[in-house]
Amino acid sequence: MAIQARIHEKGKFPLLDLMKNVKDKPDFQKAGAITLFIGVVRGETLKSEKVQKLEVEAYEEKANEVLADICNDLKRRKGIVDVQIHHLLGEFSVGEDLVYVLVAGSHRKNVFPVLEEAVDRYKKEVPIFKKEYITNRKGETTAYWVTEHKAQ
Numbered sequence: 001m002a003i004q005a006r007i008h009e010k011g012k013f014p015l016l017d018l019m020k021n022v023k024d025k026p027d028f029q030k031a032g033a034i035t036l037f038i039g040v041v042r043g044e045t046l047k048s049e050k051v052q053k054l055e056v057e058a059y060e061e062k063a064n065e066v067l068a069d070i071c072n073d074l075k076r077r078k079g080i081v082d083v084q085i086h087h088l089l090g091e092f093s094v095g096e097d098l099v100y101v102l103v104a105g106s107h108r109k110n111v112f113p114v115l116e117e118a119v120d121r122y123k124k125e126v127p128i129f130k131k132e133y134i135t136n137r138k139g140e141t142t143a144y145w146v147t148e149h150k151a152q
Helices: 015-023 026-030 060-075 109-126
Strands: 005-009 035-039 050-058 078-091 097-105 129-133 139-148
Touching: 005 060, 015 035, 015 078, 015 097, 026 078, 035 109, 060 109, 078 109, 097 109, 109 139
Parallel strands: 005 078
Antiparallel strands: 035 097, 050 078, 050 129, 078 097, 129 139
């Protein structure tokens, strides 16, 4: 059985596996649209500081449980065939993929609102922790833990 939501070590879950997961589902024939959100490491903070790298950690057992709950909840929406969220852990350079959120549904009008809600919910609900390494305007490099409500 394919995994619908999980924390993965960087490099252990290719994007092509995500597409295969959804297309291999028995009820995929009901889908007429797939939306995909790929979260990547941004190269600049909201304060215009340069990001050097990002480290991502999680309370994995709880994170996997919350991710699955979000997906199961959203799959109950009208016209939704599948919802998957896969977040990566490890050390990342600017531009690298961090998270994949996929929603498959019967029509495009069904999938876009659910995709947005899935992204908003995983950011607020899942115990994932990001440490950002930045160079400020003075050229000093520092690191700090980022909370989602500050990063948005």
